[in-house]
Amino acid sequence: MTTILGLSGSLRRASYNAGLLRAASELVPEGVTIDIGSISDVPLYDADEEAEAGLPDAVQQLQTQLAAADALLLVTPEYNNGMPGVFKNAIDWMSRGPGLEMFVGKPVAVIGASPGGFGTIMAQDHWLPVLRTLRARPWQDRRLMVSKAGNVFDDEGSLVDESVRERLAKFVAGFAKMIETA
Numbered sequence: 001m002t003t004i005l006g007l008s009g010s011l012r013r014a015s016y017n018a019g020l021l022r023a024a025s026e027l028v029p030e031g032v033t034i035d036i037g038s039i040s041d042v043p044l045y046d047a048d049e050e051a052e053a054g055l056p057d058a059v060q061q062l063q064t065q066l067a068a069a070d071a072l073l074l075v076t077p078e079y080n081n082g083m084p085g086v087f088k089n090a091i092d093w094m095s096r097g098p099g100l101e102m103f104v105g106k107p108v109a110v111i112g113a114s115p116g117g118f119g120t121i122m123a124q125d126h127w128l129p130v131l132r133t134l135r136a137r138p139w140q141d142r143r144l145m146v147s148k149a150g151n152v153f154d155d156e157g158s159l160v161d162e163s164v165r166e167r168l169a170k171f172v173a174g175f176a177k178m179i180e181t182a
């Protein structure tokens with residue numbers, strides 16, 4: 001059994017990226033599960049808070065999920081050509097304390113969706129130096145940029161476009177295959 005922790009970097013109710021993650025969790029090959037984590041209760045990183053109170057519950061929960069997972073799937077929105085601060089903030093918290101070791105050698109894939117024409121290509125690239133620093137193992141055999149998101153998600157943020165669902169299924173299958181051999 002392969003378990004992938006999936007995180008969406010958006011807090012928006014009808015988020016395209018949360019919808020992309022939900023769709024990925026439905027399209028997994030047999031023997032693969034995507035455990036969807038949540039960054040919504042992660043506070044802003046504050047070193048004083050960490051020193052005084054340790055890791056917040058939401059961060060500990062994510063670390064528990066990461067430790068139990070064979071791999072990590074980041075579903076990133078793009079803000080101003082980079083990853084959103086809320087998403088980077090969550091990963092920064094997760095890398096603290098016992099979390100740092102949890103990223104080492106961990107297969108990580110990055111996908112994303114945006115209403116624009118480039119489908120988060122810049123944000124995806126901006127994750128690379130972060131993943132390198134965490135000594136994770138980015139999977140780069142395929143890319144999935146979902147552009148013109150308004151045309152492929154419905155009003156609740158569910159992925160309704162068959163061709164994108166097929167591309168997503170191929171992406172997840174390829175990632176799962178790599179995880180098996182990692």
Ligand code: FNR
Nearest residue numbers: 010012015016017018077078079080081114115116
């Ligand atoms: C955006 N958006 C955006 N989109 C994009 O493709 N490239 C970009 O550089 C930006 N920049 C940007 C900055 C800020 C501050 C916001 C709030 C938004 C649009 C963004 O892709 C859109 O809001 C998506 O809907 C965000 O993803 P979710 O919340 O739908 O998952």
